[in-house]
Amino acid sequence: MxxxxxxxxxxxxxxxxxxxxxxxxxxxxxxxxPAVQMLGLEVDPSALEAFxxxxxxxxxxxxxxxxxxxxxxxxxxxxxxxxxRDALGVVLERLPKTLWLxxxxxxxxxxxxxxxGIYASLHRNTIADRAIMGLTVASFSLPNFVVGIxxxxxxxxxxRLLPTSGSETxxxxxxxxxTMATADAAIFARFSxxxxxxxxxxxxxxxxxxxxxxxxxxxxxxALPNASIPIVTVGxxxxxRQIAAATITENVFxxxxxxxxxxxxxxxxxxxxxxxxxxxxxxxxxxxxLLVDLAYGWLDPRTRTGDGK
Amino acid sequence: MSxxxxxxxxxxxxxxxxxxxxxxxxxxxxxVFMVVVALLADVIAPYDFKYMDLLGRLKxxxxxxxxxWEHLFGTDHLGRDVLSRIIVSIRIxxxxxxxxxxxGAVLGTTLGFAAAHFRxxxxxxxxxxxxxxAAVPFxxxxxxxxxxxxxxxxxxxxxxxIYGWERYARIVRGLALSASSSGYAVAVRVLGASPARVYLRxxxxxxxxxxxxxxxxNFPETILVETSLSFLGLGIQPPLTSLGNMVGFGRDYLxxxxxxxxxxxxxxxxxxxxxxLLGDWLRDQLDPTLRGN
Numbered sequence: 001m002x003x004x005x006x007x008x009x010x011x012x013x014x015x016x017x018x019x020x021x022x023x024x025x026x027x028x029x030x031x032x033x034p035a036v037q038m039l040g041l042e043v044d045p046s047a048l049e050a051f052x053x054x055x056x057x058x059x060x061x062x063x064x065x066x067x068x069x070x071x072x073x074x075x076x077x078x079x080x081x082x083x084x085r086d087a088l089g090v091v092l093e094r095l096p097k098t099l100w101l102x103x104x105x106x107x108x109x110x111x112x113x114x115x116x117g118i119y120a121s122l123h124r125n126t127i128a129d130r131a132i133m134g135l136t137v138a139s140f141s142l143p144n145f146v147v148g149i150x151x152x153x154x155x156x157x158x159x160r161l162l163p164t165s166g167s168e169t170x171x172x173x174x175x176x177x178x179t180m181a182t183a184d185a186a187i188f189a190r191f192s193x194x195x196x197x198x199x200x201x202x203x204x205x206x207x208x209x210x211x212x213x214x215x216x217x218x219x220x221x222x223a224l225p226n227a228s229i230p231i232v233t234v235g236x237x238x239x240x241r242q243i244a245a246a247t248i249t250e251n252v253f254x255x256x257x258x259x260x261x262x263x264x265x266x267x268x269x270x271x272x273x274x275x276x277x278x279x280x281x282x283x284x285x286x287x288x289x290l291l292v293d294l295a296y297g298w299l300d301p302r303t304r305t306g307d308g309k
Numbered sequence: 310m311s312x313x314x315x316x317x318x319x320x321x322x323x324x325x326x327x328x329x330x331x332x333x334x335x336x337x338x339x340x341v342f343m344v345v346v347a348l349l350a351d352v353i354a355p356y357d358f359k360y361m362d363l364l365g366r367l368k369x370x371x372x373x374x375x376x377x378w379e380h381l382f383g384t385d386h387l388g389r390d391v392l393s394r395i396i397v398s399i400r401i402x403x404x405x406x407x408x409x410x411x412x413g414a415v416l417g418t419t420l421g422f423a424a425a426h427f428r429x430x431x432x433x434x435x436x437x438x439x440x441x442x443a444a445v446p447f448x449x450x451x452x453x454x455x456x457x458x459x460x461x462x463x464x465x466x467x468x469x470x471i472y473g474w475e476r477y478a479r480i481v482r483g484l485a486l487s488a489s490s491s492g493y494a495v496a497v498r499v500l501g502a503s504p505a506r507v508y509l510r511x512x513x514x515x516x517x518x519x520x521x522x523x524x525x526x527n528f529p530e531t532i533l534v535e536t537s538l539s540f541l542g543l544g545i546q547p548p549l550t551s552l553g554n555m556v557g558f559g560r561d562y563l564x565x566x567x568x569x570x571x572x573x574x575x576x577x578x579x580x581x582x583x584x585x586l587l588g589d590w591l592r593d594q595l596d597p598t599l600r601g602n
Contacts, residue, residue: 012440019441024453031457137589141582143533145540145553146574149560153571157563236444244446248537252560262449263541266456274456278449285444 009293013286018069020282024275025068029061072279078272080265087272091258091280097167098250098257102242104173105180112181113188114231120189121196122219133193136186144245148179148252165254176253180245184238191234195227202226229300236289243281333590336583343399343580350400354393355381359548362388367566385555385569386562395573398552399580401545405469406531410524412470413531417477418520422508424478425485435478442475448534455543465544472534473527480523484516518595525588529581536577552577 035051052058059067071077077087120129155175156164163172199205200223208218243259250259258277265273329337346353368384369376370391376383382391424435451468458464488494489512497511536553538544545551552573559569 012437015437016441016444019437020445023450027454027457137585138582141529141533141585142578143537143540143553143581145537145556146578149556149563149570149574152560153563153567157567240444240446244448247446247448247452248541251541262452263543266452266543269456271456274453278445278453281449282445285446289444 005297006294009290013290016286017283020279021069021072022065024278025065028271028275077276077279080273081268081270087276090273091261091276094256094258094261097255098246098259101173101176101180101246101250101255101257104177105184105242105245108177108181109184109188113185114192116185117189117192118196118224118227121193121200124197129193132189136189139182139186142182144179144183144248145252147182148175148249151175151179152252167255167257172253176249176255179249179252180242183245184241187234187238187241188231192227192231195230196223198230199223199226229296232292232295232299235292235295236285239288240285243284330590332586336586336590339579339583340587343403343583346396347400347403350396354390354396356390356393358389358393358397358550360389364388367562369566370568370572382572383566383568385559386566391555391569391572394550394555395552395576398550398555398573399576401549402532402535402552402577403580405466405535405545405551406528408466409469409472409531409535410528412467413472413474413527414477414520414524416470417474418481418513420474421478421481422485422512424482425489426504426508432482435482439475439478442471447472448537451534451538452543455538460543460546462545462549465538469531469535472531476527477520477523480519481516484519485512488512488515522588522592522595525584525591529584529588532577532581532584 035048035057039047039051057064075088079085080087080090116132120132123129152164152175155162162175163169164175166172200219205218205222208222209215213221246257247259247262249255250257251263254260261273262277264270265277362384365380365384366386366388368380368388370383371378371381373383380390380392382395385391385394420435420438424432451472454468455465485508489507494507494512497507502511535544536551536556539551539553540557542554542557545554547554555573556570556577559566559573562569
């Protein structure tokens, strides 16, 4: 991948960020007077006036947008209803809990999904393969909240083995992590299976066998490294799904992370916090997709030559 | 299709039915069942789904001790008949998913055609919008819209309609770009047909199978997004009910009345599974690029 391609990708990423801010700006403007929206009707008029001045609402629309953008770029998302604190601070405070959840889920997802997919590909069309693929289809159709509720029912209510809400001990992590991992493990199982099948029947595998490598050696030395490259491309989708899954799962288990904060803020219409989370999620996705693109070019030398297509 | 050997009997729809794999047959039966339930909800629901009977709260289903035939699936925390609520919820959840899927298909197809027809700046703009939509998790955007505006049924359906538009747009744009340079499109254009006629009467029928397959795959996903948002209490609002709503409100009664939660959860799972299996199967049947692999 050459410099021109990279700069185009960075440019597109910046456009996405711009669109995201525009999106928040437009829905904020469309939904009524932003000052009233953010502060509520009961607040006294001088506070509304101060708010309008601070966010430049007494100026033309394009200037408003620019100052809106400017404030965002400086981490100023406005004030949360929660004690009138800085919205960014309120959000960042919740970040570690969500990151822990996602990190553990990722280990679990990879450890479960990728070996299952590789196993299925090596035993194509056997009962094991069909069972694994059947399970993945089923787990796609199980929404997070249903998995979570069923886990609570079995392990929290019937057997009373695990705590059902909060995040104080190690035991609290088990059910949310399993809930988040079920759907994503299915993605990785399917993807690594198809990636493996693509390389297992390629000419270089035949060459490796012809020169005398054992099947197992050929798989380890040639098939696995080649099949692992496309898995990187799922990275962007994976992070997006993790964020969506965390939003639901945290609410099932009363997990004090960003997902719970987002839903609570939507319910109480704490708009400063909502827009802060939306922008941060968008930034995360943009950076992830950019890194995936760069990593792909770096890992697969074939995409580096030529025009980078 | 036309190269059947002489004397071969043309396949009737019954032959096609028996040629289906068992899982697909079961899925079809379930989907038809769900559609019938949704259409006849008023007729088959034994009670008004809003009717409360505070003296008959939390009655178990008929097969458990204390269950009565009056309430096949028991009653909920306000004494409402769970079976009636499930039936009405199926209607509302399927209706929202259907509307959402149709809106998404129309929006995505239109933008896909627009990108392929105008090319240049407009194409770039639509591609940027597609990238944007694909980059940000939909549920977060949906929550943002629902936070800023008062939630109403209409707004919620529109939000569901936006879900997945970018996939139609991407497919339609690609197919339209390759179709408009193909022989039949050029021929019709030379005959003097307007662009609208070329796209709607000639190119659209040729890509109908791709759009229909995407709709069948989008439909169960829309059900999952709708039920998830309703579960959070941010989707369908009471007094209306949805399958996600029932799970959401019933979760406080897991200890004493699991049926309020488990029965609608099973319906969500089986329905979206049936639609996904059908969608996958349809894609394998209709998508010529996958055939023969």
